[in-house]
Amino acid sequence: MNADFLLIRKIKQGDEDAFDKLVRKYYKDILNYCRYHCPDQEYAEDFTQETFVRFFKNISSYCFQGKTKNYLYTIAGNLCRDYYKKKREIPMEETSFEQALEPETCQMEHAVDKLTVEWAIQQLPEEFKEVVILYYFQELKLAEIAKVTQTGLPLVKYRIRQAKKQLAQLLEKDG
Numbered sequence: 001m002n003a004d005f006l007l008i009r010k011i012k013q014g015d016e017d018a019f020d021k022l023v024r025k026y027y028k029d030i031l032n033y034c035r036y037h038c039p040d041q042e043y044a045e046d047f048t049q050e051t052f053v054r055f056f057k058n059i060s061s062y063c064f065q066g067k068t069k070n071y072l073y074t075i076a077g078n079l080c081r082d083y084y085k086k087k088r089e090i091p092m093e094e095t096s097f098e099q100a101l102e103p104e105t106c107q108m109e110h111a112v113d114k115l116t117v118e119w120a121i122q123q124l125p126e127e128f129k130e131v132v133i134l135y136y137f138q139e140l141k142l143a144e145i146a147k148v149t150q151t152g153l154p155l156v157k158y159r160i161r162q163a164k165k166q167l168a169q170l171l172e173k174d175g
Contacts (some may be wrong), residue, residue, distance in 0.1 A: 002064075004022070005064045006021050006068070007021055007022045007068075008022070008059070008064055008068065009060065011059055011062065012059060013162050019056065022068070023052055023132070024066070026072055027048065027052070028050045029072075029107075029138060030051050030052075030072050030073070031045065031048040031070060031135070032050055032130065032133075032137060032138065033050050033076050033077075033133065033138055034047040034051075034076055034079075036081060036118075036121070036133040036137055037076075037080035037129075037133065037162055038129055039118070039122070041079055043051070043083065047076060047079045047080060047083070048076065049171060050079055051072055051075045051076040051079060054075050055071070055072060065157060066147070070140075070147050070148050071138075072090050073134065073148045074150075077130065077148065077149075080124070099167070112138075116171065117167075117171070120170040120171050121167070123134070123144055123160055123166075124163055124166055124169055127149075128162060128163035128166065129163070130149055130159075130161050131145055131149065131156055131163060132160070132161045132163045132167070134148060134149075142156050142157060142160075
């Protein structure tokens with residue numbers, strides 16, 4: 001049997017340890033996903049927590065149908081999209097500058113490259129940004145991306161190709 005299926009069954013029965021295990025298992029992945037969608041660290045953390053709150057709030061009606069992580073990505077993606085609908089303008093310059101000043105960043109060149117790529121990804125249309133993040137940063141398979149985005153596999157492949165082209169153009173312009 002699938003480990004997630006057993007965890008969810010235990011959670012539905014009120015097992016708090018199972019709840020903790022599931023959160024620990026997927027928290028980092030969901031947080032990274034939210035970080036790519038939302039440059040503000042605090043919002044990304046809030047969206048990650050809200051993802052799990054919403055998941056557990058509706059756990060009684062959740063029907064296990066494959067990968068729990070994909071379902072969590074769907075919830076997180078909806079939260080991030082709602083955020084952008086409410087707040088269209090996010091000052092990228094301030095966020096990028098703050099990230100470049102983080103003490104964890106050892107090499108300036110690496111930081112500049114990372115910020116340039118993040119900037120380029122933010123310039124993509126939402127549907128392209130979504131597949132790029134899921135494919136390259138969350139390392140999901142194309143079929144899994146199709147499930148998360150609720151689109152067909154050919155459309156996912158098309159979006160990845162188009163995103164690559166647009167990213168290449170953006171990064172070439174940026175120098």
